[in-house]
Amino acid sequence: MIDLHLIGIGTGNPDHLTLAAIRAMNGADLILLPRKGDRKSDLLDLRRKICETVLAGATRVVEFDLPERSLVPPYIEAVNDWHASIASAWAAQIAAHLPRGGVLALLVWGDPSLYDSTLRIARRLCADGMDLNIHVVPGITSIQALTAAHAIALNTLAAPVTITTGRRLREEGWPGGAETVVVMLDGTCAFETLPPAGVTIWWGAYLGMPHQALVHGPLGEVAATIVERRAGLRRQHGWIMDLYLMRLADAFIQDGPQPPRA
Template identity: 50%
Template sequence: MIETVTLVGIGTGNPGHLTLDGAEALTSADTILVPRKGTGKDDLAEIRLALLDRLGVTARVAFFDYPVRDESLPYLERVERWHDEIAARWAEAAGEAKSVALLVWGDPSFYDSTMRIALRLTTRDRLRVLPGITAVQALTAAHAIPVNAVNGRILTTTGRRLRDGGWPEGAETVVTVLDGECSFKALTGEGLYIWWGAFLGMPEQILDHGPLDEAAERIIATRAAAREAHGWVMDTYLMKKIDAGE
């Protein structure tokens, strides 16, 4: 039965995003859980395995498969049940291991549910979380832009909320994560500027930016081509009113 869980943020896949604390935690781990995302996404597991190999990690690696969400359920219930099933699969993969570690994309405390899942199997005082580089940090660094205007407010939201509510009232800078449907396309004509990036920090990194009215269709096409080529894509974007452009 799992007693302690260590979550190690690994940034967006670049080994350079791993902190020294994270590297130490992985090299001293007993068992490391590695998810398989499904058909066409095996390289997500391979990136994790390559990172472990680079560090010289000798811990047992246990694989688990992600379950499929039940799309017939209301959203919150769907996610809750999905997390329950993931936790059960962690426990099954861990076997007799009492202490496990997981490599988490980005930062385990930022727009990620890995901590919520871990707390189904252990207590908060037995959960160790080591931060990593977020996609937002990687995006703004790649474009060499600050995330905020001087004395400006920042709103981080999801594609779902952007689709449902449009441009948030009074917003100056909006960062959008978890958007598989390019929700920015609904905001053309509103005088926005977009900075977009996929595979941030990785050799496959793709960047684009410009007035949203000009860049939207270009980004959509680029994203679709990248997904077709790799079987998956991780991307994020930041938008500002046009007068806050470059």
């Protein structure tokens, strides 16, 4: 039996850890830290720092190479193959370091429930016959960090919120009938494809970190600024984690901006 704790660690700031997360980390026999290549070494360094900050006992910390996802379409097929490779990498580490079972912890950016596939990968191990008892320790999401950094509410009064990805925003346009849209996993600045009238955007990168970057304003006025700043930060650090919230003015809510025409 492997007790697998998936621990939400927020956006990289050790102050984002909950007391439950700290207890789970110190109660683990093993914490696995993925290496994602030289360009994303800062991500590994942040995980190392978190472990150095909170671990007080004999928890072992082991690093392993994370398989890379193919960039060749179709997207869903490539992601499924990638998840299968990650599950195999986990299984190899478990066999090597916890051959008789024990408590394993994985540190998940943000929260394991929101646009993260760690739970799906863990279920693959269960389907492959591994005896896993899965526990989730929730963390601060990047959405919470974004709204806190800008000091705004996620929703307007009694109104829903739509959470989507940059790929879907680019392909489908503004979600019909939505007033507030949060966009994650956008590597191509899909907001540029929208008609900007009536749209306000709140953008943030490296949220909660010393080099946190924020931009806010009417989309038509700040879109170019975000694109330029994002590109510069990515060159500087070799990677970027960012997301944004967009909101329509009242007069535009009924129909909303339409998808761009081919």
